[in-house]
Amino acid sequence: MNAWLKLQHLGLTEGGTRIIDDASLSFAARRTVVLGPNGAGKSTLLRLIHGLLRPSAGELRWQRAMTQAMVFQRPVMLRTTALANVIYGLGLKGHAAKECEQRGRQALARVGLESLARRPARLLSGGEQQRVALARAWALEPELLILDEPTASLDPASSREVERIIGDIAASGARILMTTHNLGQARRIAEQIVFIDRGCIVEQTPVEQFFTMPRTEAAQRFLKDEIP
Amino acid sequence: MITAVHLRVFFVLSSVLSVSSEVLRLMHEFNEPLVTAWQLVAGADARLAGIVLLSLRVSLSATLIACVAGMPIGALLAVGRFPGRRALIVLFNGLMGLPPVVVGLLVYLLLSRAGPLGQFGLLFSPTAMVIAQAILVTPIVAALTRQVIADAWSEYREQLRSLGASRPRAAATLLWDGRFSLTTAALAGFGRAIAEVGAVMIVGGNIDGVTRVMTTTIALETSKGDLPLALALGCILIALVLSINALAYALRAWAQRRWG
Numbered sequence: 001m002n003a004w005l006k007l008q009h010l011g012l013t014e015g016g017t018r019i020i021d022d023a024s025l026s027f028a029a030r031r032t033v034v035l036g037p038n039g040a041g042k043s044t045l046l047r048l049i050h051g052l053l054r055p056s057a058g059e060l061r062w063q064r065a066m067t068q069a070m071v072f073q074r075p076v077m078l079r080t081t082a083l084a085n086v087i088y089g090l091g092l093k094g095h096a097a098k099e100c101e102q103r104g105r106q107a108l109a110r111v112g113l114e115s116l117a118r119r120p121a122r123l124l125s126g127g128e129q130q131r132v133a134l135a136r137a138w139a140l141e142p143e144l145l146i147l148d149e150p151t152a153s154l155d156p157a158s159s160r161e162v163e164r165i166i167g168d169i170a171a172s173g174a175r176i177l178m179t180t181h182n183l184g185q186a187r188r189i190a191e192q193i194v195f196i197d198r199g200c201i202v203e204q205t206p207v208e209q210f211f212t213m214p215r216t217e218a219a220q221r222f223l224k225d226e227i228p
Numbered sequence: 229m230i231t232a233v234h235l236r237v238f239f240v241l242s243s244v245l246s247v248s249s250e251v252l253r254l255m256h257e258f259n260e261p262l263v264t265a266w267q268l269v270a271g272a273d274a275r276l277a278g279i280v281l282l283s284l285r286v287s288l289s290a291t292l293i294a295c296v297a298g299m300p301i302g303a304l305l306a307v308g309r310f311p312g313r314r315a316l317i318v319l320f321n322g323l324m325g326l327p328p329v330v331v332g333l334l335v336y337l338l339l340s341r342a343g344p345l346g347q348f349g350l351l352f353s354p355t356a357m358v359i360a361q362a363i364l365v366t367p368i369v370a371a372l373t374r375q376v377i378a379d380a381w382s383e384y385r386e387q388l389r390s391l392g393a394s395r396p397r398a399a400a401t402l403l404w405d406g407r408f409s410l411t412t413a414a415l416a417g418f419g420r421a422i423a424e425v426g427a428v429m430i431v432g433g434n435i436d437g438v439t440r441v442m443t444t445t446i447a448l449e450t451s452k453g454d455l456p457l458a459l460a461l462g463c464i465l466i467a468l469v470l471s472i473n474a475l476a477y478a479l480r481a482w483a484q485r486r487w488g
Binding site for chain 2: 093
């Protein structure tokens, strides 16, 4: 498979500490989940790839320019309706108002929130807000969707719904790159696992192999600590 | 038979009485102007109404100008990245405490006949007062707006950048998003403008029927010893500021329920 993104000796140093240290990786899989303990640099890696952070060393080599969208752990909603929140990103891209409205409604329908389109977004539940955030990302029809622990603060039912939507977005053709602390979720979503620890890429393994026999000791320890 | 106890009670009572008669005398002295003041307000005295309306017109116009200028400045100071940003933040924070008389003096020099803007003949007009108050209030609005927008920016920053918002666009979005919180900034500016004496006194000249506003009238009438008008204006000023604050509070409470 062709790598759509190559990281070459990527590094990020902030205030003297190395948050990402000499990371070299090829992304070829359509669905990649980054695993690792707290503070390993998972979120930072995603932000570097999304362009929110600039690397202090190395570079990102894209096979070709890709449209991206990102969903964060805590959804950020503007003080307006759910629909207007979804449309906001489309408006920035310069789409006509009518097309925005249509695509916005479509995206809300796909996350199952069409009936809440006119509701103030900030008054929705946490799970509903995260689905609005997913609709906002999906409406942009990104080729790459990046998700930073999208279900970390959600209850099991909302998490399942979010997982279902991520699956649908992947099925619609977008590449998925996400982090999670839920190993079951990683197993259900990923094709490839990237395991990182203290800013270093430890291993990159197909998902089944990672969970049955990880190649490195660090990953074995990480999996053993999981409460069954 | 009169005992020591009786005597003591007598003394206590008489001293209480003498104190209360003193209080009554004072109350009467204070009461008379108060009654006259009330008659002025209740009777919608034309002179009084003119002064109050001019105050409102000048200070509301100044606040409006200050908001139009100060809010975008504050938002760009919060969101932008350009050389001299920190210095500007310190400057605007410092200018919040600008003494009104100094602003009055500067505007006076600008507008006086020999000054650079003297040809427009604006000195001693309500327009001059609006200019002075707008200069006084803009830094307040800008500094308070910057605070509100900076807080929002730390929450929204990544999301807005991820969606591809430029910094000016993000600033505009955050201004709209913070519209209810920003009433506080506008209100602080209005409070400063309506309560200020020094600047309007200098550039307005306190001309009866032309540039006389509440604060300058209070200052003048008090020094002349005409307390009723001063008191009436004082009461109206306080009532006005309180009710505008209450209104803004109600608006924010409504917005919180409506939009979260």
